[in-house]
Amino acid sequence: LGVSSSQALAQAYPTRNITMIVPFAAGGPTDVIARIVTGHMAQTLGQTIIIENVVGAGGTTATARAAKAANDGYTLITGHMGTHAASVPLYPKLAYHPEKDFEPVGLLAGTPILILARKDLPPKDLKEFIAYVKANESKINAAHAGVGSVSNVSCELLHSVLGVKPIGVPFNGTGPAMNALVAGQVDYMCDQIVNAVPQINGGTIKAYAVATPERNPSLPNVPTTTEAGLPAFQAQAWNAIFAPKGTPPEVVAKLNAAVVKALDDETVRKRLLELGSVIPPAADRTPAALGTLVKNEIAKWTPVLKAVN
Ligand code: MLT
Numbered sequence: 001l002g003v004s005s006s007q008a009l010a011q012a013y014p015t016r017n018i019t020m021i022v023p024f025a026a027g028g029p030t031d032v033i034a035r036i037v038t039g040h041m042a043q044t045l046g047q048t049i050i051i052e053n054v055v056g057a058g059g060t061t062a063t064a065r066a067a068k069a070a071n072d073g074y075t076l077i078t079g080h081m082g083t084h085a086a087s088v089p090l091y092p093k094l095a096y097h098p099e100k101d102f103e104p105v106g107l108l109a110g111t112p113i114l115i116l117a118r119k120d121l122p123p124k125d126l127k128e129f130i131a132y133v134k135a136n137e138s139k140i141n142a143a144h145a146g147v148g149s150v151s152n153v154s155c156e157l158l159h160s161v162l163g164v165k166p167i168g169v170p171f172n173g174t175g176p177a178m179n180a181l182v183a184g185q186v187d188y189m190c191d192q193i194v195n196a197v198p199q200i201n202g203g204t205i206k207a208y209a210v211a212t213p214e215r216n217p218s219l220p221n222v223p224t225t226t227e228a229g230l231p232a233f234q235a236q237a238w239n240a241i242f243a244p245k246g247t248p249p250e251v252v253a254k255l256n257a258a259v260v261k262a263l264d265d266e267t268v269r270k271r272l273l274e275l276g277s278v279i280p281p282a283a284d285r286t287p288a289a290l291g292t293l294v295k296n297e298i299a300k301w302t303p304v305l306k307a308v309n
Contacts, residue, residue: 023078030059030173030239031053055173059080059146063083064094066244073252082145085298098294102245103242105242108239108240109279113210113212114210117129117206126230141166142166142187161230174189193275193277208222213226218275252287
């Protein structure tokens, strides 16, 4: 296409359904955040946004597919701290590069990490949990969403702080991992808050601590890791929309404007806050700010994850 006809296409965008790839199972945190925000974006853009859950390899299978999709704005991905940062040091043959193969569109939410356990795991608080993990290292197991996923990387960080290496049990996302935790089939998990608030409040699992400096308003009774005696474990993930590299800037700008509008909508905000997520302030919502976040997160996680693996 000539420059003027591709510009005309970008100006008319979107004229048909958009596919949003979610790199984990339905019902997990990435899926839930993507559905909340894209539900509102679809109204702004006047087109349906179809969620396609593509699972495997800690989200990297889907992210590789999104990197190779047509760069016309009709295939997007909701990625996160795992797919677009931690995967770089963890997969030496990663089939994409988060910076070189994507256009950042916009940050959706920050998601504090919780240390969660099946409701009948013996320890009553974080101090007891730490002693229990150390004493039962070869027997206890941690559910996660595959190598490089947020849940995997967060518990790797926790384990390195504690000096233990318990068994990991991989799932296609922490949606199914949460079902296994509720059913008592796995022992514990380091998960994004949006996946856990209803279960904690319903008493089907327990939360030992939130790994952020402040308590989360959605879970006022859950102590911070600092309050509970483990200040060295601090973790918060993030979720964001990316388009394949070369997607026209006009299209990226329209998508970003729809993200910003969604994050300002009262119903969207209420839903995200009820689930404990942190809504990005205006300055963090631009494509450029997301590009900087990805660069900084790769730089942050590369030495940490090389040291613990
Ligand atoms: C993760 O651990 O990366 C996420 O919880 C994945 C998901 O959305 O299931």
